Amino acid sequence: MTTPRTIIHNARLVDPASGRDATGxxxxxxxxxxxxxxxxxxxxRKAAPGRDTIxxxxxxxxxxxxxxxxxxxxxxxxxxKETLETASLAAAAGGVTSFVVMPDTDPVIxxxxxxxFLRRRASAEADVKVKVYPAGGLTVGLDGQRMSELxxxxxxxxxxxxxxxxxxxxxxxxxxxxxxxxxxxGLIASRADTHSLTRGSVMNAGAFAARLGxxxxxxxxxxxxxxxxxxxxEATGARLLVDTxxxxxxLAAVERAKDKGVQVACSVAAYSLFFNELDVGDYLTYCKVFxxxxxxxxxxxxxDGLARGAIDAVVSAxxxxxxxxxxxxxxxxxxGAVGLETLLSALLxxxxxxxxxxxxxxxxxxxxxxxxxxLPQGRLSIGAPxxxxxxxxxxxxxxxREDLLSRSQNSPFDGRRLEGRVLRTWVDGRTVFxxx
Amino acid sequence: MxxxxxxxxxxxxxxxxxxxxxxxxxxxxxGDRYVELNQRRVKHADVLAGQxxxxxxxxSSTRTQSSFEIAGRRLGADVVTMSVATSSLKxxxxxxxxxxxxxxxxxxxxxxxxxxSGAVKLLSRKVDCAVINAGDGTHEHPTQALLDALTIRRRIxxxxxxxxxxxxxxxxxxxxxxxxxxxxxxxxxxxLIAPRTLTPPGAADWGATVFTDMRKGLEGCxxxxxxxxxxxxxxxxxxxxxxxxxxxxxxxxEKLAHAKATAFVMHPGPMNRGVExxxxxxxxxxxxxxxxxxxxxxxxRMAVLETLARNAPETGARNR
Numbered sequence: 001m002t003t004p005r006t007i008i009h010n011a012r013l014v015d016p017a018s019g020r021d022a023t024g025x026x027x028x029x030x031x032x033x034x035x036x037x038x039x040x041x042x043x044x045r046k047a048a049p050g051r052d053t054i055x056x057x058x059x060x061x062x063x064x065x066x067x068x069x070x071x072x073x074x075x076x077x078x079x080x081k082e083t084l085e086t087a088s089l090a091a092a093a094g095g096v097t098s099f100v101v102m103p104d105t106d107p108v109i110x111x112x113x114x115x116x117f118l119r120r121r122a123s124a125e126a127d128v129k130v131k132v133y134p135a136g137g138l139t140v141g142l143d144g145q146r147m148s149e150l151x152x153x154x155x156x157x158x159x160x161x162x163x164x165x166x167x168x169x170x171x172x173x174x175x176x177x178x179x180x181x182x183x184x185x186g187l188i189a190s191r192a193d194t195h196s197l198t199r200g201s202v203m204n205a206g207a208f209a210a211r212l213g214x215x216x217x218x219x220x221x222x223x224x225x226x227x228x229x230x231x232x233x234e235a236t237g238a239r240l241l242v243d244t245x246x247x248x249x250x251l252a253a254v255e256r257a258k259d260k261g262v263q264v265a266c267s268v269a270a271y272s273l274f275f276n277e278l279d280v281g282d283y284l285t286y287c288k289v290f291x292x293x294x295x296x297x298x299x300x301x302x303x304d305g306l307a308r309g310a311i312d313a314v315v316s317a318x319x320x321x322x323x324x325x326x327x328x329x330x331x332x333x334x335x336g337a338v339g340l341e342t343l344l345s346a347l348l349x350x351x352x353x354x355x356x357x358x359x360x361x362x363x364x365x366x367x368x369x370x371x372x373x374x375l376p377q378g379r380l381s382i383g384a385p386x387x388x389x390x391x392x393x394x395x396x397x398x399x400x401r402e403d404l405l406s407r408s409q410n411s412p413f414d415g416r417r418l419e420g421r422v423l424r425t426w427v428d429g430r431t432v433f434x435x436x
Numbered sequence: 437m438x439x440x441x442x443x444x445x446x447x448x449x450x451x452x453x454x455x456x457x458x459x460x461x462x463x464x465x466x467g468d469r470y471v472e473l474n475q476r477r478v479k480h481a482d483v484l485a486g487q488x489x490x491x492x493x494x495x496s497s498t499r500t501q502s503s504f505e506i507a508g509r510r511l512g513a514d515v516v517t518m519s520v521a522t523s524s525l526k527x528x529x530x531x532x533x534x535x536x537x538x539x540x541x542x543x544x545x546x547x548x549x550x551x552x553s554g555a556v557k558l559l560s561r562k563v564d565c566a567v568i569n570a571g572d573g574t575h576e577h578p579t580q581a582l583l584d585a586l587t588i589r590r591r592i593x594x595x596x597x598x599x600x601x602x603x604x605x606x607x608x609x610x611x612x613x614x615x616x617x618x619x620x621x622x623x624x625x626x627x628l629i630a631p632r633t634l635t636p637p638g639a640a641d642w643g644a645t646v647f648t649d650m651r652k653g654l655e656g657c658x659x660x661x662x663x664x665x666x667x668x669x670x671x672x673x674x675x676x677x678x679x680x681x682x683x684x685x686x687x688x689x690e691k692l693a694h695a696k697a698t699a700f701v702m703h704p705g706p707m708n709r710g711v712e713x714x715x716x717x718x719x720x721x722x723x724x725x726x727x728x729x730x731x732x733x734x735x736x737r738m739a740v741l742e743t744l745a746r747n748a749p750e751t752g753a754r755n756r
């Protein structure tokens with residue numbers, strides 16, 4: 001008796017890892033992709049009557065499930081904002097099949113026990129629909145001073161190390177953490193921020209913030225941090241992920257460092273590709289995020305970078321905040337926006353506008369982050385886990401906050417028209433989401 | 437009913453931004469009439485009889501708060517003033533909850549001051565009555581700009597073409613933002629004078645010329661508006677010291693001599709004597725308009741209250 005298979009045919013296969021964008025099909029067996037290519041058609045039915053599940057993709061796009069390197073939930077300590085379970089529902093609906101959770105929780109994920117706790121919670125398959133990977137806190141309690149047990153956390157399953165939302169101010173602390181982690185090739189994510197320049201900021205610094213009477217985060221806070229962290233990565237030989245850059249100049253600095261052979265990668269929040277500072281408009285607290293929405297020229301520079309493959313990862317920067325923390329004067333409101341359900345659509349809008357190809361848009365949410373973390377998924381290749389999404393890149397939809405599946409619905413995309421929706425999501429060959 | 441044809445089209449007064457020349461002139465004209473009324477022995481009008489005015493002050497204020505109170509009472513409204521010290525915000529109620537609670541009591545006019553930019557706008561979305569911004573953070577203070585304009589207009593005449601200097605802590609000043617917006621609409625030529633650390637980014641695009649040298653900035657000015665310098669800016673963070681600030685930016689007779697010989701001096705108060713302005717200038721009998729500004733404040737607030745009350749929908753017709 002052979003095991004049942006799932007055969008998806010008549011699909012537009014889009015796989016940034018191989019550069020494939022062609023009609024064909026894919027076969028899943030035992031949670032893995034066992035065959036993929038143009039030769040897989042409906043005739044396979046003859047070979048497997050009654051045993052296999054045959055799916056006609058109707059020429060929609062079949063791509064690897066998305067991998068999101070920056071997600072915050074409220075678990076542990078802030079379950080009223082979001083749990084791993086509610087985040088995974090939102091993720092599955094948004095086509096995200098793997099995500100990394102940040103250590104900024106209560107308590108902070110800075111020890112083996114807490115990494116293990118998250119691993120166990122995430123593997124409660126009945127509740128958590130997608131793959132969840134913990135990021136370990138780089139310093140104890142994210143205090144920016146004492147290095148946490150990086151090696152032990154790595155053995156327990158932490159995929160990268162980061163000080164979360166709080167950039168490490170002390171260059172000596174960061175340098176030693178990089179030196180230490182470089183011994184086991186650990187990936188260190190560092191927020192591109194110089195906090196002494198952005199303390200109390202609400203939005204991008206500049207003429208618009210000045211008119212609104214709001215404190216701004218200046219560009220140089222990001223530029224200084226990116227330059228410093230790249231220099232430290234170069235000096236220590238560590239692998240560095242510059243976390244959510246928002247300016248063209250920071251991207252250029254990363255590209256120059258790559259050319260020199262420094263092991264540096266960068267991520268960009270999807271909202272930075274979609275919004276500019278003017279979207280903050282009349283003090284919209286759902287648009288209060290960090291890094292803030294920047295100028296239109298920075299947004300365009302990042303889209304250029306996406307098109308030429310310079311951005312290694314695009315992240316949702318999912319950060320759920322309930323109304324009581326958002327329905328406040330903007331200076332008092334919490335930072336953060338949910339993003340798991342709008343990550344793909346934000347990218348597809350750039351494709352619809354002919355700014356980037358579909359392959360270029362999907363690379364930093366599939367094979368890009370998979371390679372940074374050394375994960376086997378994120379590609380349509382034989383032997384890879386069957387983490388897949390089927391989507392229609394052209395379906396228009398109206399994002400309505402109340403319809404989002406996250407426990408918190410603080411989305412700047414509320415009321416926006418978006419393009420492209422996920423029809424079905426598989427994790428390890430199992431359907432975890434299907435849109436009616 | 438007013439006897440001019442133009443109908444003020446706004447439900448709230450949240451800022452000068454969004455007002456056009458006609459809006460501003462209507463308020464100033466009505467303000468003129470209330471100046472006359474306020475100079476009589478019997479100052480009562482009954483245009484707001486039976487209406488409720490709530491002053492909600494999250495940031496302490498003596499002059500603006502009492503100015504709105506007096507304005508409301510002279511128009512015959514029932515006036516209630518709440519300051520943050522006595523409100524339930526201290527008990528953890530959110531700002532929006534406070535606004536909704538007040539709204540359920542069906543006030544007709546709500547005057548709000550808050551320390552956060554945009555807070556008054558936020559509250560205006562949650563209530564049914566007319567909202568007047570009495571100062572929000574470092575954003576706007578529209579009635580101050582209107583009273584300043586009324587003061588200048590009554591003393592000099594048409595504001596169009598006048599050269600007006602605004603000096604001091606522009607960065608943190610809502611008075612400066614509202615004044616720049618208003619004086620631009622009325623066609624004044626604006627000089628902003630401040631040290632670089634207190635000049636907002638992009639101020640040169642505000643329709644003003646920016647100066648760091650006060651003497652140059654004052655040249656040819658008809659009016660010199662001084663701004664209050666907050667104590668906490670003088671501690672070495674934005675400025676080396678109060679003494680150094682006074683040396684370069686404090687208004688004294690010598691610096692004032694660079695303006696027109698007839699130039700008037702204004703200040704929104706409260707003043708730091710010896711920091712941004714010398715006492716002899718502040719108290720100058722012919723050139724200081726500072727107490728006159730306070731008088732105009734009551735009149736312009738009466739004009740604003742009456743105008744917005746006229747626009748308000750009937751209580752029974754409101755939603756929620």
